[in-house]
Amino acid sequence: MNVLYVYISAGCPGCDRARQLIDEVQVLRPVYPVRLVDLDQPDAIRPAFVFGTPTYTLGERIISLGNPALQGLLDILDREADGHTGCRSVNNY
Structure with missing residues (x-):
C-alpha cells in the first residue's frame, strides 16, 4: 500500500485545512x-x-x-488499499 503524502508549507492558505483533512483520514x-x-x-x-x-x-x-473533498479522498484510499490503483484523481469528483 502506497503512503499518502501531503505536502504543506507555512505560506499556504489551504494548509490548515490539509492538516484537518489528514486528522479526519487518520x-x-x-x-x-x-x-x-x-x-x-x-x-x-x-x-x-x-x-x-x-x-x-x-x-x-x-x-x-489543493484540498480534495474528504469523501473523494477516502474513496481513492479505499481503492488503493484494495489494490485498484487506476489513474483517477480526487480532482475528478
Whole structure:
C-alpha cells in the first residue's frame, strides 16, 4: 500500500485545512499510512513533481492539487488499499 503524502508549507492558505483533512483520514482510516511533509522544515525533501501546496500524492502520483473533498479522498484510499490503483484523481469528483 502506497503512503499518502501531503505536502504543506507555512505560506499556504489551504494548509490548515490539509492538516484537518489528514486528522479526519487518520480517524476514519487508521490503518492507512499517512505522512504530512512540511516543506519549510530543513530536513524536508520535495520531490520534483511537487510544485505547490497542499499537494496529495500516492507513490509518485499526484492525486490532488489543493484540498480534495474528504469523501473523494477516502474513496481513492479505499481503492488503493484494495489494490485498484487506476489513474483517477480526487480532482475528478
